[in-house]
Amino acid sequence: MNPHKGDQFYIFGITLVATLGGLLFGYDTAVISGAVDSLKTVFHLDEATYGSLATFYHGATVSSALIGCILGSAVSGVFAEKVGRRNSLFISSILFFISACGAAYPEFFFFTKGESSASVLIAFNIYRIIGGIGVGLASAICPMYIAEIAPADIRGKLVSWNQFAIIFGMLVVYFVNYFITKGEPQAWIDETGWRYMFASNGVPAALFGVLLVLVPETPRHLALIGQDEKALHILSKINGSNKAKEILAEIKESAHETVEKLLSYGWKVVIIGILLSVFQQAVGINVVLYYAPTIFKGLGFGNDAAMYQTVIMGFINIIFTLVAIFTVDRFGRKPLLIIGSIGMAIGMFAIGLLAHLQIIGMSTLIFIVIYSASFMMSWGPICWVLISEIFPNTIRGKAIAIAVAAQWISNFIVSATFPALEAFSITFTYVLYGIMSILSAIFVWKMVPETKGKTLEDMSKLWRKD
Secondary structure: OOOOOOOOHHHHHHHHHHHHHHHHHHHHHHHHHHHHHHHHHOOOOOHHHHHHHHHHHHHHHOHHHHHHHHHHHHHHHHHHHHHHHHHHHHHHHHHHHHHHHHHHHOOOOOOOOOOHHHHHHHHHHHHHHHHHHHHHHHHHHHHHHHHHHHHHHHHHHHHHHHHHHHHHHHHHHHHHHHHHHHHOOOHHHHHHHHHHHOOHHHHHHHHHHHHOOOOOOHHHHHHHHOOHHHHHHHHHHOOOOHHHHHHHHHHHHHOOOOOOOOOOOHHHHHHHHHHHHHHHHHHOOOHHHHHHHHHHHOOOOOHHHHHHHHHHHHHHHHHHHHHHHHHHHHHOOHHHHHHHHHHHHHHHHHHHHHHHHHOOOOOHHHHHHHHHHHHOHHHHHHHHHHHOOOOOOOOOOHHHHHHHHHHHHHHHHHHHHHHHHHHHHHHHHHHHHHHHHHHHHHHHHHOOOOOOOOOOOOHHHHHOHH
C-alpha cells in the first residue's frame, strides 16, 4: 500500500455501491408515473365509488410515498448515529425491497388477488410509504456516507455522482415502464402491467443490499464510536497511511470538542443547511418539468409528448449533472451555485413572459432547457454536496436529517401549491420562481461558506470561529 496515496479503485468502488441508494431514490419516486392511470382503474378511484373524494384519494395514492420520505429523512439522523451509516443504508435497501414486492402485490397475506377494496388500497399506500421511508433514509445518508468516505480533494465530485444516480434512476424507470407497456392493451396494463412496474424496483433494491455487505462503515462513524483501529485501516486505504493518521487525529479532536447537541455550533450552520434544502425546491424545478409536456405537445409531439419530454429532459439533466461532477472540485461550490441561480432566473423570467404573451414554441423550449440545465449543473447535485459536508462531525447526522426533511416538506409545498398558483396566473407563478432563484443566489453569496478542498474536520473549526 502506498503510504502517500489511497487506493483509487477502492474509493470509486465504495462510491459506486453507495450511489445505488441514489439510483433507488430516483427509481422509487418515479416508478409511480407509469401506473397513475392504472391505479385509478384498479382501485376504482372514481366518483361512482368515492364521490367527490375520488380525486383526493387518487392524488393521495400517487403521492403517498412522500409521507414516508419526510418520515425517513426525519429519523435518518438517529439511524446514522445509532446503527451507523452503512447499516442505515442496508435498512433502506430492505425497505425498498419490501415496498417493491408489497406495492406489486398488495393483496398478499390478507386479501384475494384482484380484490380492489378500500382495505387493499390502504395496504398499497402503506407499502408505498414504507418505500418512501427508504427513500428518505437514502436521500439523507447516501451523500453523508460518500462525503465521510471521500478524500477532501475529490469529495465534491464523488458526492455529485449521487445526484447523477438519482437522475439516472428516474430515466431508467421511465424506459422500464415503457418497455413493460409497449404494445400491450390498456386492459393488460391495468390488470398486470402496473404490478411489474413496482416489482421491477426489487431488483436494484436486492442488489444494493447484497453489495452493501462488501463496503465498510465510514471511518468518521467508527472513530466517533471508539473503533479507532478499523477507522485507521479504512482511512489508510482511502488516503494513504501517512495522511490517515493525521485525519484520524483530527476526527478524534473534533469528537471531543463538544457534547453532541444539535446547536453546539449555533443556529447559523443549521439554518444554512435548511435554507439550502428549501431553495433547492423553491426555485420550482419540479413544477417546470410538470409544465414541459404542454410545451412538447405544442411542438407537435402529440400523444407521446410525455415520453419524449421525459427522455429529452432526462438526457439534458444527466449531461449537465456531469458538468457539475467534473467542475465542482475545480471551481468550488459557491460559484457554480450562483451561476446556476442566475441561469434559472433567466429561464424562469423568460418562460413567465412567453406564457403571458401566450407563446408556446421553440423559444419556450429553449428557456426550459436553459433553466433545467442551470439547475442540474448547480443546485441539483451541489446542494447535496454542501448538505453532506458543511456540518461538523458531531452533529452531522442530526443536522442532515433536519435539512433533508425540510427539503421533502418544501417539495410537497411547492408541488401542492402549483395548481392553485397556475390557476391564478401562470405568468406570476414562473416570475415567482424566478425571484426565488435570485434570492437563492443572494443567499449563497452572503451566507454559504466555500468548502472546496476542506476536510470534514475543518467544518468544526469554521463554525467555532463564527
